[in-house]
Amino acid sequence: MAALDQIKTIVVVIMENRSFDHVLGYLSLPRYGGRTDVDGLVNLDTDPRFASEYDHQIYRPFPMADGPLLHDLPHSRREIAVQLAVSGGTPTMSGFVRAYVEASHSIVEQPPPLGYLTPDSVFMSDFLARNYLVCDHWFAPLPTDTQPNRVMAFTGSATVDDTKSRIIPHRNLVFDWLTRRGVRWRAYHCGFSFFPLFGEFDHILGGNFHSMRQLASDIASDDDDEVPQVIFVEPEYGDSPVHFGFSPNDNHPPDPIGPGEHFLRDIYTALSSSPRWAQTMLVVIHDEHGGFFDHVAPLPVKIPVPAGALYQEPFVTTGVRVPALIASPCVRGGTCYRGNLDHTSLLQLFAEKFAGDRRAYSDDVNRRLDQGIESVSSVLSPEARRDVPAAPATAVSVTQVLRSTKPIINENQKALLLAGQKLLAHDRARAIRQFPELGHLQS
Amino acid sequence: MRAQLFVALRSVVPAVVLSVGCASIEAFSANPRTACAGDAVTVTWAAVGDVTIGSEPAVADIGPKASAGSQKFVVERDTRFTLKASRLFSCKRTEADVVVAPPGREYGGVAACSTAERAIALTVPLGERQVSSALKVSSVTNGNPRPIVLAKGSVRATIPAGGRSAAFDREPVAGTWTLRADLAAGESCDDALRAVASRLTFRVGFGCGE
Numbered sequence A: 001m002a003a004l005d006q007i008k009t010i011v012v013v014i015m016e017n018r019s020f021d022h023v024l025g026y027l028s029l030p031r032y033g034g035r036t037d038v039d040g041l042v043n044l045d046t047d048p049r050f051a052s053e054y055d056h057q058i059y060r061p062f063p064m065a066d067g068p069l070l071h072d073l074p075h076s077r078r079e080i081a082v083q084l085a086v087s088g089g090t091p092t093m094s095g096f097v098r099a100y101v102e103a104s105h106s107i108v109e110q111p112p113p114l115g116y117l118t119p120d121s122v123f124m125s126d127f128l129a130r131n132y133l134v135c136d137h138w139f140a141p142l143p144t145d146t147q148p149n150r151v152m153a154f155t156g157s158a159t160v161d162d163t164k165s166r167i168i169p170h171r172n173l174v175f176d177w178l179t180r181r182g183v184r185w186r187a188y189h190c191g192f193s194f195f196p197l198f199g200e201f202d203h204i205l206g207g208n209f210h211s212m213r214q215l216a217s218d219i220a221s222d223d224d225d226e227v228p229q230v231i232f233v234e235p236e237y238g239d240s241p242v243h244f245g246f247s248p249n250d251n252h253p254p255d256p257i258g259p260g261e262h263f264l265r266d267i268y269t270a271l272s273s274s275p276r277w278a279q280t281m282l283v284v285i286h287d288e289h290g291g292f293f294d295h296v297a298p299l300p301v302k303i304p305v306p307a308g309a310l311y312q313e314p315f316v317t318t319g320v321r322v323p324a325l326i327a328s329p330c331v332r333g334g335t336c337y338r339g340n341l342d343h344t345s346l347l348q349l350f351a352e353k354f355a356g357d358r359r360a361y362s363d364d365v366n367r368r369l370d371q372g373i374e375s376v377s378s379v380l381s382p383e384a385r386r387d388v389p390a391a392p393a394t395a396v397s398v399t400q401v402l403r404s405t406k407p408i409i410n411e412n413q414k415a416l417l418l419a420g421q422k423l424l425a426h427d428r429a430r431a432i433r434q435f436p437e438l439g440h441l442q443s
Numbered sequence B: 001m002r003a004q005l006f007v008a009l010r011s012v013v014p015a016v017v018l019s020v021g022c023a024s025i026e027a028f029s030a031n032p033r034t035a036c037a038g039d040a041v042t043v044t045w046a047a048v049g050d051v052t053i054g055s056e057p058a059v060a061d062i063g064p065k066a067s068a069g070s071q072k073f074v075v076e077r078d079t080r081f082t083l084k085a086s087r088l089f090s091c092k093r094t095e096a097d098v099v100v101a102p103p104g105r106e107y108g109g110v111a112a113c114s115t116a117e118r119a120i121a122l123t124v125p126l127g128e129r130q131v132s133s134a135l136k137v138s139s140v141t142n143g144n145p146r147p148i149v150l151a152k153g154s155v156r157a158t159i160p161a162g163g164r165s166a167a168f169d170r171e172p173v174a175g176t177w178t179l180r181a182d183l184a185a186g187e188s189c190d191d192a193l194r195a196v197a198s199r200l201t202f203r204v205g206f207g208c209g210e
Helices: A002-006 A020-028 A077-084 A096-104 A123-131 A146-155 A174-180 A212-221 A258-272 A275-279 A344-355 A363-369 A411-426 A428-434 A436-440 B002-020 B189-195
Strands: A009-015 A052-054 A057-059 A133-135 A185-189 A209-211 A230-234 A280-286 A325-327 A335-337 B024-031 B040-048 B050-056 B063-065 B068-074 B079-087 B090-100 B104-110 B112-114 B119-126 B135-141 B148-152 B155-159 B175-182 B199-208
Touching: A009 A258, A009 A344, A020 A123, A052 A096, A052 B104, A077 A096, A123 A258, A123 A325, A146 A174, A146 A344, A146 A411, A174 A185, A174 A344, A185 A212, A209 A212, A212 A230, A212 A258, A258 A275, A258 A280, A275 A280, A344 A363, A411 A428, A411 A436, A428 A436, B024 B079, B024 B090, B040 B050, B040 B079, B040 B090, B104 B119, B104 B135, B112 B189, B119 B189, B119 B199, B135 B155, B148 B199, B175 B199
Parallel strands: A009 A230, A009 A280, A133 A335, A185 A209, A185 A230
Antiparallel strands: A052 A057, A057 B104, A133 A325, A280 A325, B024 B040, B040 B068, B050 B063, B050 B079, B079 B090, B104 B199, B112 B119, B119 B175, B135 B199, B148 B155, B148 B175
16 A cells, blocks of 8 residues: 555554543534544433433533642443443443432532533644544443453453453563564653553563653664654553652643643654654553543454453443544545444554555454444545644643652552562663653662 | 660550551441432431531531431532541541532443343433432433333333433423333344443433422
8 A cells, every 4th residue: 555655654543541532523523623424412401312311311512721630540351331221132322310319429510421522622633633633432442441442452352351460461462563574663761660560561661662862862863774664652650659750741631731732732843853753653542441431333343362361251341432643645635434433453553564464463352343343544544745744732731630649549550569679670771761750660 | 774764665656556546437438429419318328437518519417426326417509518437546537529519410221131022121210329310301311322212100212312202391300210122133242232331321300399
């Protein structure tokens, strides 16, 4: 494919815990342009698809100002089952308020899971949506929380179904796959990274992991034969056990989304101001919906429980839709792609690009492909554009509550703490050189 | 000496943390969620930790409470009740809203379809959790994309899609409502449920007093 040949660097950013309707649903509202090509929010007062029920009362989506929330929203496998509210085998997507009340004991007139953001709050996502491409049927691979969905993104295989404090069992880790094929890759991280959770510490400390602060300078100084073909850029995770020099910008509630929008602007500006932008594709997705409402039912994608998995009940659907934006000279500006995608669509893309066959990643990925999950290459346009829209200079004022990272309270925090401690035990000097914040962890 | 003290403290602190534990909230509600001015609403709570009941705007007798309990508070306007449970190392907070005499509300939920009866149907019991006994119906609107038969007690009305009915005016909102939407000729349950996104709802306009 000519367009895919033109791409030399694929940049992947995976943010945390927001649904499509919550972040980009407004694009369909008349007040914000009423895009009919986007499957977003419409007729909110009357359309039954937007009615959530709790205790026989109906709640509907409402515009929400960005800011810290009182609680994180429920998004475990069990809680998502409540949100999907399957009736007669069909997910009705009507249980988001119920799941929230059950988890938080909070019942308010405007339940946060039903809040949708507007361009004032998501200025950078809005910019990317209007100037580049929205994927409005990109689903989290699994109807569960962070770790399983990120494992799917980076391996294609669901070895865990929940988020726990542990080193995650895995196979076909994307870094191994890329390395085996001689593909140059790099990961940029703000603070501590998610990847140590896979336990492959020599990868982590082997020179491919750089601070986010080096992104722009690396792009400017890399020789052609050094430029990574795949780049992962990680935000500062709110669940990191230690923050040192960065504030959370991963979009994970209860933190606001504003810092994440600034983070995306930094990435886009660094990439698009480089002469190599003409051969670059930036993919921005979210790992899962995080408990926020979405009106589109997950796709029926059945996968058997893989060998060595830490659970018994197989998944029979994807997760909920997540916001997905693709910026590149090789996509048509201001368009929407409706094909079915999930995080394994990235692995298909790598297989197609670097092995010449989209089925070359793994049987697990192919099983999803056979059930209709497409490669990201589907979005590419044969006609490259030459203009480079400038990122908005919008100044956003948002309240962010900077909490202490102690006490460690949730499983993902515990997991990242465990990974940090193990990384220190593996090679303390190199670990601290790579992640200086680890010096502040109790070993 | 300082090092010994540090070691001693380090061995004690986990035990202290364990003994004081974390605050948690087991239950919180303020009912009815829709009230009339002057109604007494019942706030019920259960928590672990030192409990404070608050409200915005403030109502009489809020403040520190036992870790579990139930108390009536009189509301004159929209009120947000808060529960704060705190212990040495953590604090939890949650909220419950009571709305006073809103113009109306939508009720309903996920409906079931009967092939034998050729209808989608739903029962909506509205009791003291949802509505004040003083609330009266001022209008009923069918927001569903098809006609419904709405019934409560001895009153029954067929309301076209998007239409209104005055049949229930001045009836108490509290009580058991039933909704029924007949299948069209030749229509399957699956198609009918798809057409209404598996939901049936109705909107009630409210009035308090007369």
